[in-house]
């Protein structure tokens with residue numbers, strides 16, 4: 001078999017299932033062969049997960065959107081969902097004598113976690129939590145939680161999130177009183193840890209201005225976009241696409257580690273964090289579905305463009321050219337939807353809706369809600385902030 005990322009021939013046993021749309025963004029909820037492939041070798045699968053997907057998914061921008069956008073309202077709160085912490089960056093105003101780094105995380109109610117560890121390097125300082133391979137006890141470090149909520153409903157979810165996200169780290173509670181049977185299960189606290197707790201507690205009492213350092217890799221999206229184009233292009237058009245000269249160029253971008261050179265190649269992959277260019281700009285503002293990932297394929301002239309509106313509302317948009325020579329290929333979907341087609345992904349509910357044509361979502365968003373009854377049903381599941389239980393029952397700060 002030939003791998004679509006490295007283009008090398010390898011034994012069948014060297015291949016594994018690749019989620020073209022990353023699991024960390026909800027790829028596992030996608031029930032559609034377009035977004036999965038078995039034609040990626042294990043080596044490329046793990047390399048792209050580590051250096052390309054992680055850089056895109058585990059950074060400040062992406063983690064902030066989960067708890068602080070309309071995305072939150074689609075969780076099924078009756079099922080005690082895992083609501084992750086958002087990433088704030090490195091902290092230098094508290095020093096732990098045993099650990100070099102401290103990263104800070106924020107939960108929906110304002111609760112904070114200080115994570116002390118030794119797992120960072122120049123290669124991984126843009127990825128929240130450091131090298132994803134080093135999550136084992138030895139590297140997991142210590143975490144300190146400053147809780148804000150006193151509502152048992154939110155406290156339960158907060159504890160679950162704390163436990164899940166920092167699974168292997170030693171956990172401490174700066175300001176919550178724990179029941180004795182829980183305390184017994186926790187590691188005994190030493191003088192250093194006691195001091196850290198007191199220092200953090202004092203900091204939160206005085207409410208002094210706190211500075212955080214964020215490290216952001218320029219053009220961190222380009223290689224991710226190249227991966228999407230290669231994977232989706234292959235799912236749609238097979239080897240005709242993978243062996244074409246434009247796929248070869250995209251493969252060069254995929255393997256390019258020089259971020260300055262990626263700057264030059266950026267226009268090829270279109271824009272990110274900016275108003276989409278060309279005649280797409282009129283389109284994109286009408287097709288978003290706030291709180292969910294919108295995955296759209298546009299046919300524009302002789303091009304096929306993939307537009308992922310991550311988290312909805314155009315806050316984290318990815319616009320990628322799959323091909324500029326659409327007439328060289330054929331696929332039933334392109335025949336069926338001459339302007340394009342799309343899907344709505346709701347990982348919070350393990351839902352994947354579609355496919356539907358671009359025209360019907362345009363109609364839906366401009367008033368004709370009957371054009372997509374499934375989306376109308378989905379919207380009923382959304383809870384606004386006002387409908388959710390209050391964080392604070394006693395009406396005073398803890």
Ligand SMILES: [Zn+2]
Nearest residue numbers: 003006041044
């Ligand atoms: Zn490969």
